[in-house]
Amino acid sequence: MAASFDSLLLKCSCLSHIKQLQAHLLITGQFQFCPSRTTKLLDLCAVSSAGDLSYAASIFRRLLTPSTNDWNAMVRGLAQSPEPTKAISWFKSMCGGPQKVDALSCSFALKACARALARTEAKQIHSRITRSGFGPDVLLQTTLLDVYAKVGDLDCAEKVFDEMGRRDIAAWNALIAGLAQGSRPTEAIALFKRMKEEEGLRPNEVTVLGALSACSQLGALKEGEKIHSYITDEHLDMNTIVCNAVIDMYGKCGFVDKAHSVFDNMKCRKCLVTWNTMIVVFAMHGEASKALELFDQMTKAGVNPDAVSYLGALCACNHAGLVEDGVRLFDSMRDCGLVPNVKHYGSVVDLLGRAGRLKEAYEIINSMPMFPDVVLWQSLLGACKTYGNVEMAELASRKLVEMGSNHCGDFVLLSNVYASYERWDDVGRVREAMRKRDVKKIPGFSYIEVDGVIHKFINGDQNHVEWRQIYAKLDEIKFKMKAYGYVAKTSIVLHDIGEEDKENVLYYHSEKLAVAFGLISTSEGTPIQVIKNLRICGDCHVVIKLISKIYNREIVVRDRARFHRFKQGFCSCGDYW
DNA sequence: TTAGGGTTAG
Numbered sequence: 001m002a003a004s005f006d007s008l009l010l011k012c013s014c015l016s017h018i019k020q021l022q023a024h025l026l027i028t029g030q031f032q033f034c035p036s037r038t039t040k041l042l043d044l045c046a047v048s049s050a051g052d053l054s055y056a057a058s059i060f061r062r063l064l065t066p067s068t069n070d071w072n073a074m075v076r077g078l079a080q081s082p083e084p085t086k087a088i089s090w091f092k093s094m095c096g097g098p099q100k101v102d103a104l105s106c107s108f109a110l111k112a113c114a115r116a117l118a119r120t121e122a123k124q125i126h127s128r129i130t131r132s133g134f135g136p137d138v139l140l141q142t143t144l145l146d147v148y149a150k151v152g153d154l155d156c157a158e159k160v161f162d163e164m165g166r167r168d169i170a171a172w173n174a175l176i177a178g179l180a181q182g183s184r185p186t187e188a189i190a191l192f193k194r195m196k197e198e199e200g201l202r203p204n205e206v207t208v209l210g211a212l213s214a215c216s217q218l219g220a221l222k223e224g225e226k227i228h229s230y231i232t233d234e235h236l237d238m239n240t241i242v243c244n245a246v247i248d249m250y251g252k253c254g255f256v257d258k259a260h261s262v263f264d265n266m267k268c269r270k271c272l273v274t275w276n277t278m279i280v281v282f283a284m285h286g287e288a289s290k291a292l293e294l295f296d297q298m299t300k301a302g303v304n305p306d307a308v309s310y311l312g313a314l315c316a317c318n319h320a321g322l323v324e325d326g327v328r329l330f331d332s333m334r335d336c337g338l339v340p341n342v343k344h345y346g347s348v349v350d351l352l353g354r355a356g357r358l359k360e361a362y363e364i365i366n367s368m369p370m371f372p373d374v375v376l377w378q379s380l381l382g383a384c385k386t387y388g389n390v391e392m393a394e395l396a397s398r399k400l401v402e403m404g405s406n407h408c409g410d411f412v413l414l415s416n417v418y419a420s421y422e423r424w425d426d427v428g429r430v431r432e433a434m435r436k437r438d439v440k441k442i443p444g445f446s447y448i449e450v451d452g453v454i455h456k457f458i459n460g461d462q463n464h465v466e467w468r469q470i471y472a473k474l475d476e477i478k479f480k481m482k483a484y485g486y487v488a489k490t491s492i493v494l495h496d497i498g499e500e501d502k503e504n505v506l507y508y509h510s511e512k513l514a515v516a517f518g519l520i521s522t523s524e525g526t527p528i529q530v531i532k533n534l535r536i537c538g539d540c541h542v543v544i545k546l547i548s549k550i551y552n553r554e555i556v557v558r559d560r561a562r563f564h565r566f567k568q569g570f571c572s573c574g575d576y577w
Numbered sequence: 578t579t580a581g582g583g584t585t586a587g
Contacts, residue, residue, distance in 0.1 A: 036578090043579065072579065107580045142581040173582035209583045244584040276585045311586050318587080346587040375587060561587080 009040055015052050018045050022059065032064070039069045046077030053077055068099050075105060079112035087112035088121050095128070103134045110140075110147045119151040138164070142171045149178025169201055177210035185214035186454065189223055203230065205239045212245040216252040219531040219558055222452040224249045228262075240268050244277050251281030254529050254556045254563060260290075272303055279312035285563045286572050288320030307338055314347040318354070319562050321576045326351045342368075346376050353383025354576065358392055374403055378410060385413045385420075393417040408434070408441040446510035447531045450521045457513040460505070466517065473516040474507065481546050489539040511540045515547060515555060527554040535559050535577075545569050 012018050021041055025031040031038050042059050045051035060066060060074055071094045078087035091109035095101055106129050113122040126144055134140055141164050148157035161167070161175045172195045179188035192211040195201050203211070208227055215224035228246055236242050243266050250259035263270075263278045275298040282291035295313045298305060305313075310333050317326030330348045333340050340348075345368050352361040361380055365372050377399045384393035397414040400407075411434045418426040445458045455464065464470060478486075488506050511532050518528035536544075536559040548555050549569035557564045565572035 040578070047579075069579075076579070104580060111580090137580090139581045144581090146582065168581090170582045175582090177582065204582090206582050213584080239583095241584045246584095248584070271584090273585050278585090280585060308586050315587070341586095343587045348587095350587065373587095379587075 005037060006040075009044055012044060012048075012050050014050050015045075015055060018051060018055070031062075035063075035067060038063065039067060039073065042070055043073040043076075046073045047080070051077070053081055066099065068102055068105065071097075071099055072102070072104050072108060075112070076108040079108045079115065084112040084115040085118065088116065088118060091125075101128070101132065103129075103137050103140050106132075106134060107140055107143050110143045114147040114150040117151050119148075119153055122147045122151055123156075136165065138166055138168060138171070142168075142174050145171060146174040146178065149174065149182060152182060154178060154182045154184060169204060169207065172199075172201060173204075173206040173210060176207060177213070180210045180214040180217070183217075185217040185220075188214035189218070189220065202234075205236050205242050208236060208242060209245050212242075212249045216245075216249045218447060218449075218454055219253050219529065220449055220454060221253040221255070221529070222449060224253055237266075238268050240266075240271050240274060243268060244271075244273050247274070247277045247281065251277070251284060252558065254558060256281060256285045256287065270301070270303070272306060272309070275301075275303055276306070276308045276312055279309060279316070283312050283316035283319060283562075284558075285565075286316075286319045286574075288316040288322055288325075291316035292325065305336065305338075307333075307341060307344070310338060310340075311343055311347060314344060314351070318347055318351045319573065319577070321355065321574070323351055323355045323357070342370055342373055342376070345370075345372070346379060349376055350379040350383075353379055354386070356383070356387050358383055358387060358389055362392060362395075372399075374400065374405055377403070381410065381413050385417050388417060388420050390417055390421065390423075406437060406440050408439045411439055442534060444510050444532065444534045446514040446533075448514040448518050448529065450518070455514070455517060457510040457517070459510050460508045461510065461513055464513075464517070466520070469520055470513055470516045471508075473520050474512060477516065477543070477547060477550070478507065480550050481543065484546055484550075486542065486546060489542065506537070506539050509537060509540050511536060511557060512543060515544060515557075518555075519547070519551060519553070525552065527556065529556045529558075531558045533560065535561060536564060541571065541575070541577075545571055 008021060012021060018041065022031070025037060025041065042056055045059060046053060046056035056074060056077055060070060063070055071090070075087045075091050075094065078084065078090055088109060091105065094105060106125055109125055110122060113125065129135060129140060129144070141160055145157050145160040148160060157175060157178050161171060164171060176188050176191050179185070179191060188210060192203070192207065196203060208231055211227050212224065215227065231237050231242060231246065243262065247259045247262050250262060259278065259281045263274065275294065279291045279294050282294065291313060295305060295309060298309065310329060313329055314326055317329065326348060330340065330344060333344065345364060349361045349364055352364065361383065365376055365380065377396045381393055381396040381400065384396060393414055397410065400410045411430055415427050415430040418430065443458055445456055448455050457464065461467070511530055514530040515528060518530065522528065536557055541564070544555055544557065544566050546569065547553065548566035555566040562573065562577065
């Protein structure tokens with residue numbers, strides 16, 4: 001009979017099956033007197049896709065004395081539901097009750113904390129784990145480490161890792177991925193190397209994913225290539241997710257063709273994310289026709305585009321100025337049963353704005369079914385600056401202030417609109433507002449990889465060992481550029497300083513420092529590749545175009561939004577960005 | 578009977 005109950009459980013594929021089985025248990029008296037069966041039923045209802053959480057809760061409420069396993073089933077089910085905070089509440093009730101809380105209860109509750117980004121609760125569970133004597137449990141420690149990383153407390157994650165008596169590969173993976181996702185990619189790569197070289201551990205699929213993601217962020221091509229050959233040697237490229245990450249890495253390191261060849265030569269099956277990754281890579285590089293071609297191909301290959309595919313395709317149109325194609329794509333989303341989200345609206349508003357169709361962009365914002373976010377108003381404001389639309393710029397700025405924006409760039413844009421009409425009183429007013437509001441400036445920085453070493457520069461940086469040579473090179477560049485009629489775009493600097501100082505502020509932008517360092521530290525003709533955390537500034541764009549011509553170098557700059565490939569005085573973005 | 582680490586996005 002036990003066997004038949006278990007096989008019936010296995011066959012439950014919907015809630016009505018579960019209800020039938022429950023009725024059977026109730027009628028035969030087993031619901032009360034055979035608690036292990038009831039627990040199995042509850043677990044199925046709470047955790048599997050056949051079940052239903054509110055129904056599971058109703059089963060739970062009928063239990064006279066719920067066991068630890070009954071509680072665990074509920075906490076586990078809620079932890080993976082769209083409302084993970086409920087799992088934390090249930091766990092708290094459990095802790096207040098007579099039932100023993102075991103390592104599994106803690107594990108499920110921690111999972112919920114990770115999903116709900118509940119740092120305080122994670123800390124509380126941590127101390128409970130220590131008090132209960134579960135401390136040495138490696139699985140629990142790894143979960144703990146992972147939760148700390150996911151809620152953004154990397155220091156605690158590292159502490160858990162350091163204090164682990166025994167560390168298996170999952171522990172290393174959790175910290176490598178945590179560092180990579182927590183904007184500490186350099187440390188992620190260092191840990192990855194330490195794991196291999198010092199501990200002699202063999203990275204697996206999950207390890208390389210963390211390491212590749214770190215390389216993508218840093219644009220660390222040399223390290224990325226090494227990981228790619230390791231992947232091939234170890235046959236980890238039979239895993240689709242790994243291949244997706246390799247494609248992404250090459251794309252973000254500036255090598256579209258390499259990304260495409262990995263995509264074309266995959267030995268394993270392509271999934272939706274594979275297509276999306278490749279589309280996004282083409283979009284980032286301004287290769288709109290290839291992105292759109294792939295978008296069509298995926299449907300033919302039997303993979304239906306999702307919201308990310310559409311966003312990638314829209315973004316491709318955006319970067320290439322294909323306004324009509326973009327609008328058509330946006331409108332066709334609903335035909336596929338997809339509802340545009342705020343990012344799709346953001347993309348199409350940006351697209352129209354850049355094309356100077358400000359009114360349409362504004363109308364779209366007004367007709368959106370959801371609340372427009374900061375990025376949307378920033379796009380519109382940027383377009384207003386480009387096309388000198390004071391009225392709409394004021395409107396967008398007002399919205400941004402209402403939304404609590406304290407971002408320097410938002411004020412600077414408005415000020416620039418006024419400045420272009422020589423409305424100095426208004427410029428002064430904006431400056432005053434900035435002073436009052438204590439606006440924040442996100443520091444700009446750039447990376448460049450030379451001989452496998454990553455060099456980081458901050459605006460006006462003098463920390464690099466070769467900073468004197470770098471500044472001397474910039475002086476030389478400046479001198480040479482004068483012959484091409486270069487005049488610094490000082491209007492984009494908003495500081496209460498003289499014209500010459502303004503020029504200096506501009507002239508030592510991190511991307512210029514990185515390019516200058518590239519020129520002095522690599523041999524003639526070698527392409528230079530730089531990565532910047534913010535959008536490239538207008539003046540740097542002009543200067544780097546000239547450098548590519550004067551020094552006959554191909555220079556690739558990845559900024560926050562896309563790639564710029566400078567060659568012989570031209571940029572692949574066609575000055576449209 | 579149920580545990581830990583994973584790819585794409587304005």
